[in-house]
Amino acid sequence: QDELMLVEYFRDQMKKDPDMASAVAAIRTLLEFLKRDKGETILGLRESLTSATDCLTGVDSSVAVSSGGELFLRFISLTSLEHQDLSRCKKVMEERGELFLEKISMSRTKVAKLCHTFIKDGAKILTHSYSRVVLRVLEKAAAEKKRFSVYVTESQPDAAGQHMAEALRKLNVPVTVVLDAAVGYVLEKVDLVIVGAEGVVESGGIINKIGTYQMALCSKAHNKPFYVVAESFKFVRLYPLNQQDVPDKFKYKADTLKTAKNLSEEHPIIDYTPPSLITLLFTDLGVLTPSAVSDELIKLYL
Amino acid sequence: MADSGVIDGPGRKDEIERAKSEGKDLTKEEKQRLRKEKKQQKKIKEKKDDKASQENEKEKKPVTSAAPASQPPTQPTVQKAPSAVPATAPVSVPASEASVPADKPTKTKAELKAERRARQEAERASKQTKKGETGQQAATSKPKAPPSDLQPVVKRLPEHIQVDNPDVLKKLAKKLERQQTPEHYAAKKIPLRSDYGYKVSLFSHLHQYSRKAPLTQQLSIPSTVIHPAIVRLGLQYSHGIVAGSNARSVALLHAFKQVIRDYTTPQNEELSRDLVNKLKPYISFLNQCRPLSASMGNAIKYIKKEISNIPSNCKEDEAKNKLLNCIESYINEKIILAGVAIAKCAIEKQKISDGDVILVYGCSSLVNHILCKAFEKNRKFRVIVVDSRPRLEGKEALRRLVQKGISCTYVLISAVSYILPEVSKVFLGAHALLANGYVMSRVGTSQIALVAKAFNVPVLVCCETYKFCDRVQTDSFVSNELDDPDDLIVTRKGTTPLEGWENESSLGLLNLVYDVTPPDFVDLVITELGMIPCTSVPVVLRVKNVDQ
Numbered sequence: 043q044d045e046l047m048l049v050e051y052f053r054d055q056m057k058k059d060p061d062m063a064s065a066v067a068a069i070r071t072l073l074e075f076l077k078r079d080k081g082e083t084i085l086g087l088r089e090s091l092t093s094a095t096d097c098l099t100g101v102d103s104s105v106a107v108s109s110g111g112e113l114f115l116r117f118i119s120l121t122s123l124e125h126q127d128l129s130r131c132k133k134v135m136e137e138r139g140e141l142f143l144e145k146i147s148m149s150r151t152k153v154a155k156l157c158h159t160f161i162k163d164g165a166k167i168l169t170h171s172y173s174r175v176v177l178r179v180l181e182k183a184a185a186e187k188k189r190f191s192v193y194v195t196e197s198q199p200d201a202a203g204q205h206m207a208e209a210l211r212k213l214n215v216p217v218t219v220v221l222d223a224a225v226g227y228v229l230e231k232v233d234l235v236i237v238g239a240e241g242v243v244e245s246g247g248i249i250n251k252i253g254t255y256q257m258a259l260c261s262k263a264h265n266k267p268f269y270v271v272a273e274s275f276k277f278v279r280l281y282p283l284n285q286q287d288v289p290d291k292f293k294y295k296a297d298t299l300k301t302a303k304n305l306s307e308e309h310p311i312i313d314y315t316p317p318s319l320i321t322l323l324f325t326d327l328g329v330l331t332p333s334a335v336s337d338e339l340i341k342l343y344l
Numbered sequence: 345m346a347d348s349g350v351i352d353g354p355g356r357k358d359e360i361e362r363a364k365s366e367g368k369d370l371t372k373e374e375k376q377r378l379r380k381e382k383k384q385q386k387k388i389k390e391k392k393d394d395k396a397s398q399e400n401e402k403e404k405k406p407v408t409s410a411a412p413a414s415q416p417p418t419q420p421t422v423q424k425a426p427s428a429v430p431a432t433a434p435v436s437v438p439a440s441e442a443s444v445p446a447d448k449p450t451k452t453k454a455e456l457k458a459e460r461r462a463r464q465e466a467e468r469a470s471k472q473t474k475k476g477e478t479g480q481q482a483a484t485s486k487p488k489a490p491p492s493d494l495q496p497v498v499k500r501l502p503e504h505i506q507v508d509n510p511d512v513l514k515k516l517a518k519k520l521e522r523q524q525t526p527e528h529y530a531a532k533k534i535p536l537r538s539d540y541g542y543k544v545s546l547f548s549h550l551h552q553y554s555r556k557a558p559l560t561q562q563l564s565i566p567s568t569v570i571h572p573a574i575v576r577l578g579l580q581y582s583h584g585i586v587a588g589s590n591a592r593s594v595a596l597l598h599a600f601k602q603v604i605r606d607y608t609t610p611q612n613e614e615l616s617r618d619l620v621n622k623l624k625p626y627i628s629f630l631n632q633c634r635p636l637s638a639s640m641g642n643a644i645k646y647i648k649k650e651i652s653n654i655p656s657n658c659k660e661d662e663a664k665n666k667l668l669n670c671i672e673s674y675i676n677e678k679i680i681l682a683g684v685a686i687a688k689c690a691i692e693k694q695k696i697s698d699g700d701v702i703l704v705y706g707c708s709s710l711v712n713h714i715l716c717k718a719f720e721k722n723r724k725f726r727v728i729v730v731d732s733r734p735r736l737e738g739k740e741a742l743r744r745l746v747q748k749g750i751s752c753t754y755v756l757i758s759a760v761s762y763i764l765p766e767v768s769k770v771f772l773g774a775h776a777l778l779a780n781g782y783v784m785s786r787v788g789t790s791q792i793a794l795v796a797k798a799f800n801v802p803v804l805v806c807c808e809t810y811k812f813c814d815r816v817q818t819d820s821f822v823s824n825e826l827d828d829p830d831d832l833i834v835t836r837k838g839t840t841p842l843e844g845w846e847n848e849s850s851l852g853l854l855n856l857v858y859d860v861t862p863p864d865f866v867d868l869v870i871t872e873l874g875m876i877p878c879t880s881v882p883v884v885l886r887v888k889n890v891d892q
Contacts, residue, residue: 245868245877281693281875283769283802283867289694317877333879340876340883 065110073139103296105241109278117142149273149326154182157324165190166232171197171251172206173238175271191216229264239272244281246317246332258319267321508548535562537632544852552826573602574626578633593639616654638776638813682808682872687717700725701768706786707737708773710806732757732788734831764799774807780816781863781878787856793865802867820859829853
């Protein structure tokens, strides 16, 4: 019963603001859950929050939802909970939760502020699929009166690239949609590659829409800089060694996981890009090299 | 001469007392004189007990005292390590020089004055170089630093990588002599182990000992300077009976526990200071038997810190119990439990999955432990053990894994590029992790990591955090260990091709023990703190230092 309410609330949040990251919606849901929770112990509270996160991952299997949930839990409990009264403790946790939410809603703006300076006048940018963070960065760059043109990959199977092209046309940015297979062909024309990320892993690599790994490999071969823009709540405690090492629950959509009989016949929707192919990561914690991601993770999680 | 020295002494002493009482700082000269006088008096006491053996040494000392006197000012600027040698070297110089006049009453006053002046000059020069180092260290600096601090900082190389420098060897010999109990002088010193065989020129700055001449043969029986547990340990190290960094550290800590149990504080001494001094000759002895590993170095640092933190009002039994408990908990936490945590991390995070083909090199206790635990958790995998001469440690790993029931393949390192296409993961153990992310491990490891990288096979290094060390190294030449070159000689089909290798002037046998792997070849390091990339080792070191 509780679970259904949770899922309802989550879907409501997603519908209300389509521009919001799914992780932010998940965190809003978790905060609401915390407010309504009638538990008697802190430990019980933590367990119910963890199970709530798992439940939400069952709805939307992106990496960011699970990482956002874990970070939320960690952030609110990273304070002294030595009060005698449970309701006082809960109040403290709720306040921290609100603070966390506020911080992460500012994160996209921070990232955009850091990244737009790397886009020079007259630049040709290549990007992959639909990413709201990349969109925000390009908005900021356009607002700074920079002239640039964008190539977007179509990004099958859901043709999200077309969606991105639409949004860019509204900003009056010259945009071209290319086939996924044409990345190698188009790379000699572009100056830099910017992609978003669904999750940033401990090694400094990223998990993103399928096709990102190919794009990173090609840009390395062409010696073009490969930039990643991601908010800090997407940092996740995974350490994949290769594509096969990414857990199945992230690779496929949540509905596919529930209904598919043989997962090996399904197409994965994400892939893993190792840190050696990434030049820089722009996050709200600053501009990081891939090896610095681990330092930040240690600070966040330990 | 001894008399005149003493007569002059009190006169100067009065001046110094006056200066002290007037609240003025003692000048450098006065401080030097005070120190020299104290040393003279101590030496006089010792001379009174045992003069015979002294004659021989005094013969050598005037020669050596003249040479080192001119050495300190001309010493080249080199890196100083946190070893006691550079600090004791300039101090041992005045000690030897101070004892010279005590034995030669026939020298004239003018000669003695000239000698004293020469000594003071030498000391001043050596003090200047030492001042540069202490200024750099910021450990114990005098409140009003003399202007010599502004001179360029003189750094010193650690002595164990300066074997081809004869002055460093002499200083080491003197240092070993000094490390003994003050009651008896002769025949109680720690012997200096001599090098053996022709050394390849690239590595001539390292020690190369022969296993057929263990250090224990040069010790007298019974040796009351070195505890028998330590003698046994040293022999076990030099013969390779105890090998592997975890095994060596644990054996060292157990031997130290025995030493602490048998220790009694002498009168008028504090346990916290005296015990540390007692341990110093043991450590020099063990270092000569086999150079200390980074893990042993960290363990020793921990013990010394614990000992010096014992409060002075603590009773002896209490203090000893406390120390024994500290050592027990160190072994338990940093080695045993860390191993368990690493195995858990590796298995739970799916680093060993069904159908894996895992390559291991040599015999690492930690890697064997991880594989055995994974097999117990019913993961289906097979192992390829890679081995190399002359140690052939892979055979031991093979034995342990096959005993558990894991299916294994055994190859020599020359076949590694043939077998790598079959491999899905490479698990390596480490001897130490350096502060710049380089992995120091058994020789051959960097070769395997290189070939694995070329085949795009992920390389995982498993290492407990107590093996992380503050050193920085980018190549395997600077600091390494040379094993007995005779190990490379092998008899096949009745012939021994390398039999008379010492007689060939242009032939050198090189038996390296360690090599250094750059962090680009390593994908993941599993520690008890979690999985970190190789470049995050300095972060862990920083966090550890903050904790302490």
